[in-house]
Structure formats: structure tokens, C-alpha cells
Amino acid sequence: MTYLHNIGSYFLMIAEMFRKPTKWSVMKTLILKDIDDLIIGSLGIIAFISFFVGGVITIQTALNISNPLIPKYLVGFATRQSVILEFAPTFTSIIMAGKVGSFITSSIGTMRVTEQIDALEVMGINSLNYLVFPKAVALMLYPFAIAIGMFLGILGGMAACVFGGYTSLADYILGLQTDFNAFHVAYSFVKTFIFAFILATIPSFHGYYMKGGALEVGKASTTSFVWTSVVIILLNYILTDMMLGQ
Amino acid sequence: MIEVKNLHKSFSGVEVLKGISTSFEKGKTNLIIGQSGSGKTVFLKCLLGLFDYEEGAIAYDGKVFSQLTEDQKRDLRAEIGMVFQGSALFDSMTIAQNVMFPLQMFTNLSKSEMEDRVDFVLKRVNLDDAHSKMPSEASGGMQKRVAIARAIVNNPKYLFCDEPNSGLDPKTAIVIDNLIQEITDEYQITTVINSHDMNSVMEIGEKIVFLKDGLKAWEGSKETIFKTDNEVVTDFVYSSNLFKKVRKMYIEENQ
Numbered sequence: 300m301t302y303l304h305n306i307g308s309y310f311l312m313i314a315e316m317f318r319k320p321t322k323w324s325v326m327k328t329l330i331l332k333d334i335d336d337l338i339i340g341s342l343g344i345i346a347f348i349s350f351f352v353g354g355v356i357t358i359q360t361a362l363n364i365s366n367p368l369i370p371k372y373l374v375g376f377a378t379r380q381s382v383i384l385e386f387a388p389t390f391t392s393i394i395m396a397g398k399v400g401s402f403i404t405s406s407i408g409t410m411r412v413t414e415q416i417d418a419l420e421v422m423g424i425n426s427l428n429y430l431v432f433p434k435a436v437a438l439m440l441y442p443f444a445i446a447i448g449m450f451l452g453i454l455g456g457m458a459a460c461v462f463g464g465y466t467s468l469a470d471y472i473l474g475l476q477t478d479f480n481a482f483h484v485a486y487s488f489v490k491t492f493i494f495a496f497i498l499a500t501i502p503s504f505h506g507y508y509m510k511g512g513a514l515e516v517g518k519a520s521t522t523s524f525v526w527t528s529v530v531i532i533l534l535n536y537i538l539t540d541m542m543l544g545q
Numbered sequence: 546m547i548e549v550k551n552l553h554k555s556f557s558g559v560e561v562l563k564g565i566s567t568s569f570e571k572g573k574t575n576l577i578i579g580q581s582g583s584g585k586t587v588f589l590k591c592l593l594g595l596f597d598y599e600e601g602a603i604a605y606d607g608k609v610f611s612q613l614t615e616d617q618k619r620d621l622r623a624e625i626g627m628v629f630q631g632s633a634l635f636d637s638m639t640i641a642q643n644v645m646f647p648l649q650m651f652t653n654l655s656k657s658e659m660e661d662r663v664d665f666v667l668k669r670v671n672l673d674d675a676h677s678k679m680p681s682e683a684s685g686g687m688q689k690r691v692a693i694a695r696a697i698v699n700n701p702k703y704l705f706c707d708e709p710n711s712g713l714d715p716k717t718a719i720v721i722d723n724l725i726q727e728i729t730d731e732y733q734i735t736t737v738i739n740s741h742d743m744n745s746v747m748e749i750g751e752k753i754v755f756l757k758d759g760l761k762a763w764e765g766s767k768e769t770i771f772k773t774d775n776e777v778v779t780d781f782v783y784s785s786n787l788f789k790k791v792r793k794m795y796i797e798e799n800q
Contacts, residue, residue, distance in 0.1 A: 325649050412631040421593050423622030
């Protein structure tokens with residue numbers, strides 16, 4: 300029953316988020332601040348993880364191809380497919396559920412504990428629109444961060460290939476170009492848009508409706524990470540089946 | 546003026562407010578007092594519309610709160626200033642930005658007009674040189690004054706204060722009390738203060754509502770509270786020996 304209640308409350312929160320919008324001059328500043336906090340502030344970690352995971356995928360693929368009949372360019376092909384289809388959109392989003400999600404939950408949760416949200420409500424401000432909407436808008440730029448992650452993942456694979464001597468640069472590039480399907484990139488960005496909305500709203504829900512003190516802010520952050528990850532993985536399965544399945 | 550009629554509020558079947566009726570007058574500092582657990586904070590949050598209630602009515606200058614639409618409630622709230630117990634300053638903003646916030650949200654003033662208004666209000670609460678400080682860099686007394694400045698910057702019709710003196714030393718508490726009373730008188734605001742502080746009761750209680758176990762046990766003013774024979778009130782207000790002596794002296798002087 301609690302789960303059903305929470306799911307209902309979540310959708311009511313989404314509806315309320317669009318009511319009585321905050322003045323554009325204020326909202327604009329909030330969106331820019333959230334872009335800086337949530338997107339620009341995450342670029343470093345996305346770049347770092349993508350580059351090295353791209354490298355690891357390449358090394359592991361190369362090491363597992365022992366059959367001489369399998370062409371060497373398959374290393375580039377496998378790296379491209381892994382990075383574009385799953386690593387960049389899904390696993391980066393799980394990492395972001397930890398970084399961005401816990402930041403959102405703890406910042407909104409702290410505002411709840413210190414009565415800052417009550418202060419907004421007493422002033423007649425739609426606190427959900429003020430707090431959650433700019434985060435949802437800011438995270439619509441998340442696909443750009445993921446695009447950078449894709450590029451750096453493939454670049455990391457290329458660096459590992461060339462400097463590790465697993466295959467030649469020409470083979471790697473040939474693999475990247477083999478059987479390229481633009482729809483896979485579109486599928487990846489559709490997923491990323493939906494994950495971005497989840498990343499903004501589920502942590503906000505856990506922060507906004509939390510009760511208690513400082514200890515509960517920590518607990519809410521953990522719960523929010525768990526639920527954001529669960530929902531991302533479930534949606535990943537559903538979207539993949541819908542878009543790529545038979 | 547705020548009128549409250551037969552207000553009932555329960556949590557999980559436990560009735561916290563059991564039918565409170567009273568009124569808070571314009572241009573006066575109205576105090577709600579009572580022991581911890583008497584329902585003061587719940588009452589204040591019902592007045593602010595932060596809690597829904599099961600029965601009764603609250604009217605702001607004739608406008609019954611429960612009959613307003615959500616948008617009308619938000620418009621009414623724009624006329625309310627609130628000083629929270631913990632100040633509730635936005636910790637990502639400077640003191641000046643905190644005070645400017647209601648102006649940005651509800652007025653179409655230019656930036657320089659807003660800055661002038663912020664300067665004026667911060668000066669009014671004796672904080673002329675704290676504009677660029679963050680709330681975390683301000684003392685408890687300063688934070689309370691910033692909260693008062695933020696509450697009055699948009700010329701509210703109603704000012705609510707939840708324990709404005711909690712955590713402050715006696716001298717700063719008197720400064721805050723006097724400031725609230727001066728502002729109430731100067732701008733003819735309907736001020737409602739939730740307080741434990743008996744100094745505040747004696748200093749600025751132009752109207753006092755005493756709550757006990759979710760009911761209004763007594764109401765009067767700082768003058769009549771000295772003379773009342775209501776045992777429940779005297780037990781609470783004059784629980785310290787100092788106040789007992791003060792009361793005795795007051796009665797003897799006025800006989």
C-alpha cells in the first residue's frame with residue numbers, strides 16, 4: 300500500500316510541478332544554476348569514467364578474441380555498440396543517480412528540514428515548480444553530456460587499442476564504421492531523455508516529501524539512489540524491448 | 546484582522562486542536578502562548594494554511610481561507626510575512642538576496658528599486674552592512690533580523706512569528722521584540738507571535754491567547770494577565786519565582 304501511495308504521490312507531484320509557474324526572470328536564473336550544478340558539474344566524472352571504461356571494453360573484447368577467423372575490426376565494432384547502446388546512456392545514468400540524485404535529494408531534503416520549503420509555501424510560491432521544474436529542464440541537457448561520454452568512451456577504446464597494441468588504428472576505425480545504424484544512436488538519446496526526467500524527479504520526490512531531521516536526509520538520499528537506479532534499469536528493459544525488440 | 550472560529554485539527558485520530566475561536570486584531574502584536582504540546586505550532590500552521598483542518602473557519606479580513614481556490618490561497622499568502630523559529634533563510638543566497646527574494650517573486654520593480662527597498666529594510670532592522678554575508682556567517686540574532694526584514698520587505702498585511710526569541714540571549718530577544726512591535730505599529734500589520742518567552746508576553750502582548758490541551762484556556766492582554774485569577778494561566782505564566790514576585794508587586798502597587 301505504501302508503494303502505491305508513493306507512486307500516486309509521485310505523479311501528483313509531477314502534475315503540481317507544472318502549476319502556477321514561477322516568474323520567468325527568476326526561473327531563468329534557477330535553470331542556469333541547475334545546469335551548472337547538475338550538468339557542467341558532472342562533465343568531469345562522466346568524461347573520466349567514459350574514457351577509461353571505453354578502454355576497458357576494448358581491452359576485454361580484444362583479449363577474448365582468440366579465434367583467427369574473427370576479424371580484428373570487431374574490437375572497434377564491439378566497443379562502439381557497447382558504449383552507444385548501454386554504457387553511455389544506462390550505466391552513466393546509474394552513476395548519475397548517485398551523484399546528481401543524492402545531491403538533489405539532500406539539497407531539497409535539507410530545505411524541508413530547515414523549513415525553507417515552508418517559507419516558500421507561506422510566501423505563496425509553488426515550491427514544487429520553484430525547486431523541481433528547473434532541475435527537470437536543466438537535465439534535458441543531459442543527452443549532451445551523454446554524447447560527450449559516448450565520444451570519450453570510443454576515444455578511450457581507441458587509445459587503449461593503439462597504445463596497448465591490441466589492434467591497429469585502421470582496424471579499430473573500420474570496426475567503428477562497420478554496420479553503423481543511426482537508429483541505435485536515436486534509441487540511446489530517447490532513453491537518455493527519459494532517464495534525465497527520472498534523475499530529476501525521483502530524487503526530488505524523496506527530498507521534498509521526507510520527514511525528520513539530518514539523519515533522515517541521509518536515509519532519503521540512499522533510498523532515492525536505490526529507487527532511481529531500479530526505475531532506470533526497469534525502464535531500460537522496457538524501452539529496449541519497445542524500440543529494438545522483435 | 547484574522548478571525549478563527551471553532552478550529553479542530555487531528556493527527557492520526559488524536560485531536561490536537563479542539564475547537565479554538567479567537568481573533569487577532571490589525572496593528573496589534575497578538576501572542577499565542579502555552580506549554581509545549583498545547584497546540585501552538587499546529588494552530589499557527591493552520592493559520593498559515595500549511596495544515597488542513599477538519600472543522601472550523603479562518604478568515605483573513607473576511608476572506609474565509611478554506612473557501613478560496615488554490616490560486617487565491619497563493620495570492621493571499623503573498624500578503625503574509627513569516628518569521629520561522631529557525632529563521633528558514635535560503636542558505637544558497639546572501640542576506641541581501643534573501644531579503645530581495647519576495648520582491649523578485651511578486652513585484653515588477655526594477656533592480657535598482659529592489660536594491661533601494663532592500664537597503665531600507667535592512668537598515669530598519671539595523672543590518673546595514675550585512676548585505677553580502679551568507680546566512681551561515683550571521684549570528685542567531687542577525688538571522689532573526691534578516692528573517693524579519695524578508696518578512697516585511699513586501700509590505701505584508703499579516704506577520705506571523707514562530708518563537709522569534711528562541712535561542713537568543715535576553716538582550717537580543719528584547720531588541721527583536723521591540724523591532725516586531727515597532728514594525729507592527731508603523732505599518733499597521735496584523736501580527737501573530739507564537740511564544741514561550743514570558744518577557745515577550747509582558748513587553749509586547751497587546752493581545753494574548755493562552756492555549757492548553759488544544760483549547761483556548763484564556764485570552765486577554767499584558768495588563769490583564771497580571772490581574773487574572775485563572776489558575777491555569779497563573780501556573781504557567783508565573784511559574785518562576787521572579788515572575789511571582791513581579792506579579793505580587795504589580796498587584797500591590799495597583800491596589
